[in-house]
Amino acid sequence: MKVSYYPGCSLHATGKEYDQSMKAVSRALNIELKEVDDWSCCGASSAHATNFDLSIALSARNLIAAEKDAMDVMVPCAACFNRFKTAEHHLKGDKELKAKIEGVVGARYQGGIAIRNPIDIIYNEIGIDALKAKVVKPLVGLKPVSYYGCLLLRPPEVCEFENYENPFMLDKMMQALGADVKNWSYKTDCCGGSLSISKTAIVVDMCDKLMAAAREAGANCVVTACPLCMANLDMRPSQGMKLPIFYFTELISLAFGLAGSTETFKSHMTDPQPLLSQLRLV
Amino acid sequence: METFLEEINKKIHGVPLQACYHCRKCTAGCPAASYMEYNPNKIIKMIQNGQKDKVLNSSTIWLCLSCETCITRCPNKVDIARMMDVLRQMAIESGVGAREKNILKFHEAFLASIRSRGRINEPMMLVNYKLKSGDYFSDMGAGLEMFMKGKIALLSPKTKDMKSVKGIFDKTQSK
Secondary structure: OEEEEOOOOHHHOOOHHHHHHHHHHHHHOOOEEEEOOOOOOOOHHHHHOOOHHHHHHHHHHHHHHHHOOOOOEEOOOHHHHHHHHHHHHHHHHOHHHHHHHHHHHOOOOOOOOOEEOHHHHHHHHHOHHHHHHOOOOOOOOOOEEEEOOOOOOOOHHHHOOOOOOOOOHHHHHHHHOOOOOEOOOOOOOOOOHHHOOOOHHHHHHHHHHHHHHHHHOOOOEEEEOOHHHHHHHHHOOOOOOOOOEEEHHHHHHHHHOOOOOOHHHHHOOOOOHHHHHHOOOO | OOOHHHHHHHHHOOOOHHHOOOOOHHHHHOOOHHHOOOOHHHHHHHHHOOOHHHHHOOOHHHHOOOOOHHHHHOOOOOOHHHHHHHHHHHHHHOOOOOOOHHHHHHHHHHHHHHHHHOOOOHHHHHHHHHHHHOOOOOOHHHHHHHHHOOOOOOOOOOOOOHHHHHHHHHHHOOO
16 A cells, blocks of 8 residues: 655654654555655644644644645654644634634645554554564564553544554554563553653653553563654653663564664663563564 | 633633533543642633633643543543643733743744744754753753764754745744
8 A cells, every 4th residue: 555654753853763663664564655745843742732723734734735645644653643633623623713724824725635643554454464474573572561652542533543541453463473462551641741851850750650550560661653652751761660662663673574673772762672682582 | 801711612612611510530530630730620610710810820731741631531521631722822822921931941942943944853942942941951961872872863854845834833923
């Protein structure tokens, strides 16, 4: 299949491991990615926290750009995904706002393309069996808890994921890769990412609670699909609380034995290589 | 004259806050509630009581993480996350400012980065935030480590059509 690809700012900076592994996995699964032309930032938390019209317009500019390619748009970053879905929700539900925002952006919004997260595309379009069939190195001994964070699933009317309180798509994918996924109650709890820089003490506390819960569940790592959760959980927990954090695409890449699959581990702040070598996975 | 409650309801443009029967489910699920000055449902009560200054001056509206757990679980579908956005915007536009100053300064630095390049350049945005907040020394070690690991892209590509991005800011910002 072929989709438009909106990397967003994170995937070109602190979340580059997500971009690299996403592209490698997409190639392996025959998903052709076409980057959205001349994209700009979705506005993230800072736009909607301070100026509603700005937040919708910044996302609308990108949705309109993606519409030119007339394909579903894949949005790996949970924050960008949430902002796009939110903009779509408001633009489709409020004609007056739509006219106003089109005036601000200077172009018409059609609303004809689906905004999709790669979890949805891989789980629903590619499927668990196809994933399983490509595994050459089962992730035996890896015990992740899956962590979706908040922005991917909430609010459910906007993000349109099923099982938004207890999602299982990541869990099923990790099982297909041979990992021993641990169950826990914190799959969709917030890690505090939006205040990571401006209110760090609170965020350290929140991350420590998540790490303690992951350990209690018997996990030896965390798997996520959000570059903000990744940056936050990889960096903010206190010494002694940290666990290796992976993007789900990094683990798919590792289990598929793709070229360069171990490269992205080198730039993690909490080094996952000791765990992976102990398990003979690298 | 419009009451504070009516003003907020109009801006939320959804379920009116009167639908809240204070079951406190929003507060029970809120990951930031224990750090807040007033719990989320208390803010609704204060709006109903017309305590505009107290609400706009509270740290609560800035500590809200926008994780949307409250709206997801509210039995009456009161959009508390949107309410917090409305309150923050009102605090800025009415000149009250932000009780949590650095949080607003971060948002300003972030938006300034979009306005000047279309995309976030993390090092430039962070330097701008540090200059605005005066918080020069936190995260120096982490920043250096990230740089060494190649996670910090000093030169990141800009959006080409900056006229359209700047136009969006000019048309949506009153200042």
